Amino acid sequence: xxxxxxxxxxxxxxxxxxxxxxxxxxxxxxxxxxxxxxxxxxxxxxxxxxxxxxxxxxxxxxxxxxxxxxxxxxxxxxxxxxxxx
Numbered sequence: 001x002x003x004x005x006x007x008x009x010x011x012x013x014x015x016x017x018x019x020x021x022x023x024x025x026x027x028x029x030x031x032x033x034x035x036x037x038x039x040x041x042x043x044x045x046x047x048x049x050x051x052x053x054x055x056x057x058x059x060x061x062x063x064x065x066x067x068x069x070x071x072x073x074x075x076x077x078x079x080x081x082x083x084x085x
Contacts, residue, residue, distance in 0.1 A: 020051070023051045026054035027050055027053045030054060032053050039052060039053075056080055057073075057074055063084055066084040067084065067085045068082055069084075071083075
């Protein structure tokens with residue numbers, strides 16, 4: 001009984017670590033600069049913002065004559081942030 005409980009615990013921890021690793025790999029593959037990932041605009045990029053960047057897309061747009069970059073959520077296409085020149 002004790003051995004099976006330990007196996008379940010190790011499996012659960014391993015699964016969690018695998019999930020976090022895959023989210024981090026996905027975030028890295030987005031190609032954002034560390035400063036771009038400051039989604040709450042507090043001046044610093046936290047680990048949670050880094051991991052959240054795996055769910056955020058980037059689109060170049062125009063707002064009148066200004067060139068902009070829209071960051072949007074993959075989940076529902078809502079705008080996370082709009083940076084314009």
